[in-house]
Amino acid sequence: VMEAFQDGPEQERWRKKKKHIFLLTSAGKPIYSRWGDSDKLASVMGVIVGLISFVNDTGDCIRAVTSGKHKMVFHLQGPIYCAMVAKTDESVDQLMMQLQYMHSQIISILTITAHKLLMDKPHFDLRNLLGGTDRYLENLASNMNRGFSFLLNSIHCLHLTSSTRNSIGHILQTQKDGNDLFYALMIAKGQLVHLVRPKKHILYPPDLHILINFVNSSQGFKNSDASLTPICLPLFNNSGFLHLYVSYLAPEICLLLLSSKAEDLPAMSKTKEKIEAALNEGQTAATTPISLLKESIKQQLYTPKREDRGSTERRPDSSHYTYFPFEGIHQTTALHC
Numbered sequence: 001v002m003e004a005f006q007d008g009p010e011q012e013r014w015r016k017k018k019k020h021i022f023l024l025t026s027a028g029k030p031i032y033s034r035w036g037d038s039d040k041l042a043s044v045m046g047v048i049v050g051l052i053s054f055v056n057d058t059g060d061c062i063r064a065v066t067s068g069k070h071k072m073v074f075h076l077q078g079p080i081y082c083a084m085v086a087k088t089d090e091s092v093d094q095l096m097m098q099l100q101y102m103h104s105q106i107i108s109i110l111t112i113t114a115h116k117l118l119m120d121k122p123h124f125d126l127r128n129l130l131g132g133t134d135r136y137l138e139n140l141a142s143n144m145n146r147g148f149s150f151l152l153n154s155i156h157c158l159h160l161t162s163s164t165r166n167s168i169g170h171i172l173q174t175q176k177d178g179n180d181l182f183y184a185l186m187i188a189k190g191q192l193v194h195l196v197r198p199k200k201h202i203l204y205p206p207d208l209h210i211l212i213n214f215v216n217s218s219q220g221f222k223n224s225d226a227s228l229t230p231i232c233l234p235l236f237n238n239s240g241f242l243h244l245y246v247s248y249l250a251p252e253i254c255l256l257l258l259s260s261k262a263e264d265l266p267a268m269s270k271t272k273e274k275i276e277a278a279l280n281e282g283q284t285a286a287t288t289p290i291s292l293l294k295e296s297i298k299q300q301l302y303t304p305k306r307e308d309r310g311s312t313e314r315r316p317d318s319s320h321y322t323y324f325p326f327e328g329i330h331q332t333t334a335l336h337c
Contacts, residue, residue: 019086021102021141022048026079027122031106031130032137038127048083052076064092075099079118080106080126094151098144101206104234105140108210109133112238139217140209153205158191159299164292168279169194171289175274181267182242183258184275188297190216193253207233211244215254221246226269228262247272249279249290252297 014036021034022041028049030038038045052074055062065072073095075082082099106114110129118124149156172184173196183203186193190212197203214231215221230241245257245268255275257268282288 018088019145020084021099022081022083022085023102023106023137024048024081024083025118025122025124025126026081027118029123029125031080031126032102032134034138034141048074048081052081064096066092071095073099075103077103078115079122080115097150098141101140101144101150101209102137104206104210105136105213106130107234107238108214108232109136111232111240112234136214136217140213143209143213149205150209155205155208156191158188158193158296160193160293160296164289164296165194167289168293169196171275171278172196175278176271180259180261180264181257181271182260183256184271185256186253187212187215187256188253188293193293201236203233204235207235210234211256214244215246215256218246221254222248222251226265226272228259228265228268230262231258245269245272247276249276250294253290253293 017035019034020036021032022045023031023033024045025031026049028042028045030041030045032038033041051065052062061076062074064074069087071084071086071088071090071092073084073086073092075096080103082103084095084099086095106126110126114126114129118126144150147156168186172186172194176184176196182201183195183197185195185203192208192212195203195208210233211231224246226245226247228243228245231244232238232241236242242258242260243262243264245259245265247255247257249255255272257271259268279290279293280288282291285291
């Protein structure tokens, strides 16, 4: 696999890939390529810019080209061009959505000011500012091929009893310290456990995906001391950063706190200590919220009791189901029988 990242278009292995993603500037400068060495793909980048310019000269905007089993999809965001060539069963809209996520991942690192920089200096190599961040794009591209929740604009929530989830939510809500903390959320195994937010500040699923991908792609968070990391959530505010506090309470359980001010580190550290203490309180060691959460992670799949299921009945032949609530954050889940 690592060799495939060094390939160019002359290699058969590169041409056999079913999906290619290209991110480049309007001047043809490469930013990222899903497969192959972007420096070896100058001819490919030139073709992409040529196609876009040709259609632009007619007063139109290119969206997609279909040739046999191949689809070539374009998502143009100012001076940043996102293109995909795929030989899959996915629709143009599905591929377009994936390109939107890839662009959002870049904005999460640089903010929308990257557009202004490229408009002022079209030949600037954006990779100079993105050095070492390819892993975020790689992980996101891989997850979009596997994650059903991207397709549904939803978030995959960890299987938990309602009582355990409500208990964790109550702790996150009541143990906050400081007035500038926007969001408090907990994830486990890359899945959402609970989210607490102000009423007027919705955290949309695409921003949640970018946030979770950022944390899961950064192994250093697991061993690092308390610190704040700037991150831009494009749908929340694409022109500025929030400050992210990450703390692993257990190997697979992670607490995320987001604040608007960098000087909130002491308050966020205090909030983390209060939350961790409350999670370890219970009548017995086995009944603390953190213990119940760890047990759910071990089981991985939770079989709901009849009183928790409402009127939903399990069919013996079903392996997965998906549901859309009409309000709130969409959720997807898998039910194995």
